[in-house]
Amino acid sequence: MKSKMTPSEINICLVGDGKDLSGIALCLGNSGHKVSLIANEIPKTALSKDLEAHAMVNIEPDWTALQTASIIIVNTSENIELKKDFLNKIAQNATKDTLIAINMESYPLENFQEGFSNPERLIGLNWVYPAHQTFFLELIITDITNTEAVEELMILAREQWGKDPYLLKNGKGIRSRLLAAMARESFYLIDKGYVDPIDIDRACRNDPGYYLPFAGNFRYMDLMGTFIYGLVMKDLNPELSQKKSPSMLMDSKLNAGKTGLESGEGFYSYSENEVETFEKDFLKFNKKIKALMEKYPFEDQNDKQQNTP
Known part of the structure; x- marks a missing residue:
């Protein structure tokens, strides 16, 4: 090439x-x-x-x-x-x-x-x-x-x-590692009986869903004040899940063949019409999010050095 x-x-x-x-x-x-x-x-x-x-x-x-x-x-x-x-x-x-x-x-x-x-x-x-x-x-x-x-x-x-x-x-x-860390804590909270999947989804959608497309993680911490996150992590990190085996909830879903939209059921149940509508709505939403992100480009003076082999 x-x-x-x-x-x-x-x-x-x-x-x-x-x-x-x-x-x-x-x-x-x-x-x-x-x-x-x-x-x-x-x-x-x-x-x-x-x-x-x-x-x-x-x-x-x-x-x-x-x-x-x-x-x-x-x-x-x-x-x-x-x-x-x-x-x-x-x-x-x-x-x-x-x-x-x-x-x-x-x-x-x-x-x-x-x-x-x-x-x-x-x-x-x-x-x-x-x-x-x-x-x-x-x-x-x-x-x-x-x-x-x-x-x-x-x-x-x-x-x-x-x-x-x-x-x-x-x-x-790194993307999969970040997602896996969040998923592990989510499953831990569910397995312990503290929350249901819909509570996790609301927490993710209604908080980071608003700021991640604009700022990412570290710029948002700069925006809110890094000292706050330092204090929270000091107290909270020792309590976070360190579990190495898969979640009980995940195991039960997979063993039952509940693999998500393709089977009509995962963590939620879907009718045939909902399966088709959900993916189409996701694609429409995705396109609008990208258009919104284009109005607030993510640029940094360190990008050139970081992204050079």
Whole structure:
């Protein structure tokens, strides 16, 4: 991939499985890339019609498309053997100069670079759903990563994909760790009988739901006064959950096959109409939130240094 290339000259292969693929493909296609989508399964979502009709996205099972790709993006469920299987197939078809980016929420990048034919060209790349309507993009590298390729990808993500990416250099992601910490405390409070899921949702929606899109965590602490948080954490931290095993509530839901919208029940129950309406409303809300965030851009003088490989 050369930095002077236009989006239409940068062919991207997107391979994997799961719900996230639709949003990622739309993000790349909307940016002007020719996208070859190779998937085990693409679940039906509110984005399916847009994906199938998109002129820049070609859904195909032919792995030889990887041979002409400038970038190969892998996005799968969080299963290390599945991810390695995809990487093995890619290694058999891709050229040695192709940049390969794989999502990795809970595994260090070194797990995938080890034994890979061109580890310096393999990076971590985490997205969130719906990828075509969010600023989020998490890039992960190690000390053996080809930094020139990463610099070009950062520019591409900002200027063409509409992203506000950040770069992590220790081989591990942070978004999933932050969410896992909050989820663990939430489940702990529920398992202890202090609250119900709806109480947790109200607390999250009606407090951080208002300030996180504007300021993030640390700017909000600056706004409110950092000393307040220092006092609270001093007293509260010793009481927070340190549990290492899954929640009793989560175990009971999974064992009963209550996997969320797809099954009609998770922590809440949904009618068939509610399943369809809930996702469509989420996409509408998401689009409006992004438009609001664009009015208050998130910029910092430290960004350039932080996001340079």
